[in-house]
Amino acid sequence: MVLYSGRFPWSNRGNGMIRIGKLTDYGILILTHMAQDEARLFTAQEVSQAVGVPLPTTTKLLKTLVHGNLLDSQRGTKGGYLLARRPDQISMVDVVTALEGPVGLTDCGTAQQPGDCQRSISCAIKTNWQRINQAVHDALAQVTLAEMRLPAVHPIHLPASRADLQRV
Amino acid sequence: MVLYSGRFPWSNRGNGMIRIGKLTDYGILILTHMAQDEARLFTAQEVSQAVGVPLPTTTKLLKTLVHGNLLDSQRGTKGGYLLARRPDQISMVDVVTALEGPVGLTDCGTAQQPGDCQRSISCAIKTNWQRINQAVHDALAQVTLAEMRLPAVHPIHLPASRADLQRV
DNA sequence: CATAAAGGGTACTATAATGGTACTGTATTC
DNA sequence: GAATACAGTACCATTATAGTACCCTTTATG
Numbered sequence A, B: 001m002v003l004y005s006g007r008f009p010w011s012n013r014g015n016g017m018i019r020i021g022k023l024t025d026y027g028i029l030i031l032t033h034m035a036q037d038e039a040r041l042f043t044a045q046e047v048s049q050a051v052g053v054p055l056p057t058t059t060k061l062l063k064t065l066v067h068g069n070l071l072d073s074q075r076g077t078k079g080g081y082l083l084a085r086r087p088d089q090i091s092m093v094d095v096v097t098a099l100e101g102p103v104g105l106t107d108c109g110t111a112q113q114p115g116d117c118q119r120s121i122s123c124a125i126k127t128n129w130q131r132i133n134q135a136v137h138d139a140l141a142q143v144t145l146a147e148m149r150l151p152a153v154h155p156i157h158l159p160a161s162r163a164d165l166q167r168v
Numbered sequence C: 001c002a003t004a005a006a007g008g009g010t011a012c013t014a015t016a017a018t019g020g021t022a023c024t025g026t027a028t029t030c
Numbered sequence D: 001g002a003a004t005a006c007a008g009t010a011c012c013a014t015t016a017t018a019g020t021a022c023c024c025t026t027t028a029t030g
Helices: A024-039 A046-051 A055-067 A092-100 A121-140 A162-166 B022-037 B046-050 B054-065 B091-100 B122-139 B163-166
Strands: A073-074 A080-083 B071-074 B080-083
Touching: A024 A046, A024 A055, A024 A080, A046 A080, A046 A121, A046 B163, A055 A073, A055 A080, A055 A092, A080 B046, A121 B122, B022 B046, B022 B054, B022 B080, B022 B091, B046 B054, B046 B080, B054 B071, B054 B080, B054 B091, B091 B122
Parallel strands: none
Antiparallel strands: A073 A080, B071 B080
């Protein structure tokens, strides 16, 4: 009869696991909107109204995106936000990472020397998880904001260009 | 000033989004354990003790895994659970799907004809999400339970074979 | 230089989803 | 038919997400 230790050190994963929430959804929406006019300065108000997310939440997201180096900000009366890079230089990993924390890295075996983490069985699973997470990471890295960009902005329920949709 | 509709039909995603929780972790642990003796019948008690997850939670997971056709079950005094397929025939998509619901499919454009979902802007984003999810799906599909299998079962803190760990 | 507009940061609350449990029912074996 | 093990469901508690409010700092403009 095999017994692991009573506790589960490997389930106390603070972050690193794959997880996508509403806020990330909104964040992508925001970035997508801003990507339509990639060099322009947008105020938080503007973005909030355009995307339809309440202002407090929008500002929160914008701040987070600045922290993640996806947006640059300018203070003061004529301030606002703008994309830090070109849309095709922003991948979904960047976005998810900024909004949900690092994707796909567990504590074990990340920066430590690989031989150091052999003491527990849990580590074997962790290592395998890392592998999966890596795959997910790569998958997200392949999609850029430019590709997510909406074809054109219309009020809802207007048909978008067929060509643009089929490209996917 | 561009305005979407006040509500967000696309954020009421019931499932389909990527999400991995503790229970899935446990589930993989359980399957991994059972994969050591792939044709054997395990009782819930046995699994619970071996893996260190409380019995109620273990049984819940086992039931779910049966539903997901990853395990077969046998009732009665000599009953128990066993793998429904060989470990190399069970991929992580199967596991995640069984425990967290379908991965990577939104309502929009799944089984419907592709031309049908062009009426709303939200659909463009959905379609792109689908793309990301598809990538994640593929990533998970590439890893099988056989590859997750622990090299050998020892009490915790005993070093596992170095070769097995490095293979990852 | 004062004021208004806009971003920066933090702390807090409510809600929803996950995680975990208990209980009752059904099928086997001896 | 009694004991054992799975099946199913409904329930509660904990946690973390989502969302909000507040106060501070920076900058443009008159």
